[in-house]
Amino acid sequence: MPTRVPQERRRRRPTRAGVLLSEDLIVETALRLIGEHGPEALSVRRLGTALGCDPSALYRYFHGTDDLVLAIADRIIGDAMAGxxxxxxxxxxxxxxxxxxxxxxxxxxxxxxxxxxxxxxxxxxxxxxxxxxxxxxxxxxxxxxxxxxxxxxxxxxxxxxxxxxxxxxxxxxxxxxxxxxxxxxxxxxxxxxxxxxxxxxxxxxxxxxxxxxxxxxxxxxxxxxxxxxxxxxxxxxxxxx
Amino acid sequence: MPTRVPQERRRRRPTRAGVLLSEDLIVETALRLIGEHGPEALSVRRLGTALGCDPSALYRYFHGTDDLVLAIADRIIGDAMAGxxxxxxxxxxxxxxxxxxxxxxxxxxxxxxxxxxxxxxxxxxxxxxxxxxxxxxxxxxxxxxxxxxxxxxxxxxxxxxxxxxxxxxxxxxxxxxxxxxxxxxxxxxxxxxxxxxxxxxxxxxxxxxxxxxxxxxxxxxxxxxxxxxxxxxxxxxxxxx
DNA sequence: TCCTTGCGTCAATCCTGTTGACATAAGGCG
DNA sequence: CGCCTTATGTCAACAGGATTGACGCAAGGA
CATH class of the missing domain: 1.10.357.10 (Tetracycline Repressor, domain 2)
Incomplete structure (x- = not known):
């Protein structure tokens, strides 16, 4: 299985476009995509394009779409209740x-x-x-x-x-x-x-x-x-x- | 456009499997599909298989997936409010x-x-x-x-x-x-x-x-x-x- | 310097909705 | 009774979706 999603990353390798991927960056980009182009704009392929990486690279960070969505939801709850x-x-x-x-x-x-x-x-x-x-x-x-x-x-x-x-x-x-x-x-x-x-x-x-x-x-x-x-x-x- | 969805049907033609399609039958089959295998089991293709017809035949009855979904919702309301x-x-x-x-x-x-x-x-x-x-x-x-x-x-x-x-x-x-x-x-x-x-x-x-x-x-x-x-x-x- | 390995990339697979062309039979009408 | 229109089921194709196995590059420790 190529989907492993480790907890900490040491070896960071830039994508072909020169971007350093990270879980935070992916979540933020996903939220930006939704905000700019509507909720239906969120797909693995489009997210990959927006990040400047291959869509399948996201599976190194999330087990699948559900996992990604839950990560996004987690962030939302934290933000809403903060302070x-x-x-x-x-x-x-x-x-x-x-x-x-x-x-x-x-x-x-x-x-x-x-x-x-x-x-x-x-x-x-x-x-x-x-x-x-x-x-x-x-x-x-x-x-x-x-x-x-x-x-x-x-x-x-x-x-x-x-x-x-x-x-x-x-x-x-x-x-x-x-x-x-x-x-x-x-x-x-x-x-x-x-x-x-x-x-x-x-x-x-x-x-x-x-x-x-x-x-x-x-x-x-x-x-x-x-x-x-x-x-x-x-x-x-x-x-x- | 092949999608016309007339209000009344006079000419009924059985499918290759011998089923007489109707809006009611389609909605009921969709509800059964969802009830048995979950909401993600509802797709035009699977619905066609369950009905014994080509998936595209459904477009003679509904303009698209959204139209079908609305019909399902309305059926639930109707059943609930009946009488x-x-x-x-x-x-x-x-x-x-x-x-x-x-x-x-x-x-x-x-x-x-x-x-x-x-x-x-x-x-x-x-x-x-x-x-x-x-x-x-x-x-x-x-x-x-x-x-x-x-x-x-x-x-x-x-x-x-x-x-x-x-x-x-x-x-x-x-x-x-x-x-x-x-x-x-x-x-x-x-x-x-x-x-x-x-x-x-x-x-x-x-x-x-x-x-x-x-x-x-x-x-x-x-x-x-x-x-x-x-x-x-x-x-x-x-x-x- | 070399070797391990994390991870980005590519290509392929199997799904999905949707549509244009086609064929066939139902049923009105002569 | 038979023809003709046309409603409607079927087929093939396309675009785009998620996901994954194989591949290879390069980062970093030794």
């Missing part, structure tokens, strides 16, 4: 968490769409769970409620973000077609068969947008409504979190 | 809609992964949108609000259902491992570094469950809280706006 420190307001804290996760996913949709199905169990994820549950505990929820509600919160955020990312990862043609559908197909419906849709015809263009923020706001509203301590401007029953 | 007639209670109606969609996705876990974020533009989807928006209009929401909130509702339902389906589609080994993680990794954390997680240690087993119902309930709670007319059993000031 996040929640403040006193638990609602604001959860909101920023949600937006950060989504921004990280949307920045690299194809990788996110692929990786959102998996659970990492790594340090970044554990820290995020700690942060989120701490926020809900600080809101006054009992441990059982805080745990269950955190699960609901993060699942909503992750699944919505994954959905947005998956949509972004579609080829531009299909994305535009899906978007256009709300102004084409849905505008020409028979009013007798579809009275409700006819009544909101003017508003259907919003169906092409993302509902992420609204979903998060509705969820936070419901959480705030369920929180046992409605007023807590004194956020310090000893260990503040 | 659903909402009653008076709009909250109950949305709840049942959510549960139906989820059940439909869980019935085809591997297809759900790529079908959940598409706009099918087909009849079953249109009918579902009509039903949902009618429910929100009956709750007293203005057209713009009803449209936006329906989008939020259905996106939450779809993305959560897709996530559940993706988890179901994992091999049992991996599923069990994810479940077990909450009782392994997360039980052995350093209390000083992870005080919140340590405090809810007893409850973490619930993290392996689905949060679908809770997410829907929270969303419905928030919607009920925003509904303009709390009590409106008289729903007919004719042209509601």
């Amino acid at each position: 996040f420190v929640p403040g006193d307001d638990w609602v604001a804290g959860l909101r920023e968490m949600a937006l950060r996760v989504r921004a990280g996913y949307l920045a690299h949709p194809r990788a996110a769409a692929f990786a959102s199905y998996r659970v990492t169990r790594r340090e970044n994820e554990i820290r995020a769970v700690e942060t989120g549950i701490a926020l809900l505990l600080s809101a006054g929820f009992a441990p059982a409620d805080a745990t269950r509600l955190y699960l609901t919160f993060i699942d909503t955020v992750l699944s919505h973000a994954a959905m947005d990312a998956a949509f972004q990862a579609l080829p531009r043609q299909q994305r535009d077609a899906d978007h256009q559908a709300w102004q084409d197909v849905y505008q020409r419906l028979d009013p007798a068969s579809y009275p409700a849709l006819t009544g909101v015809r003017q508003e259907l263009h919003t169906m092409g947008n993302s509902s992420f923020e609204e979903a998060v706001e509705l969820l936070l509203e419901a959480l705030a409504g369920r929180a046992p301590a409605r007023r807590a401007p004194e956020p310090d029953p000893h260990s503040s979190n | 659903f007639v909402p009653g008076d209670d709009w909250v109950a109606g949305l709840r049942e809609m959510a549960l139906r969609v989820r059940a439909g996705y869980l019935a085809h876990p591997r297809a759900a992964a790529f079908a959940s974020y598409r706009v099918t533009r087909r009849e079953n989807e249109i009918r579902a949108v009509e039903t949902g928006i009618a429910l929100l209009l009956s709750a007293g929401f203005a057209p713009a609000d009803a449209t936006r909130l329906y989008l939020t509702f259905i996106d939450t339902v779809l993305s959560h259902a897709a996530m559940d389906a993706a988890f179901q589609a994992l091999p049992r080994q991996q599923r069990d491992a994810d479940h077990q993680a909450w009782q392994d990794v997360y039980q052995r954390l350093d209390p000083a570094s992870y005080p919140a997680l340590t405090g809810v240690r007893q409850e973490l087993h619930t993290m392996g469950n689905s949060s679908f119902e809770e997410a829907v309930e929270l969303l419905l709670e928030a919607l009920a809280g925003r509904a303009p007319a709390r009590r409106a059993p008289e729903p007919d000031p004719h042209s509601s706006n």
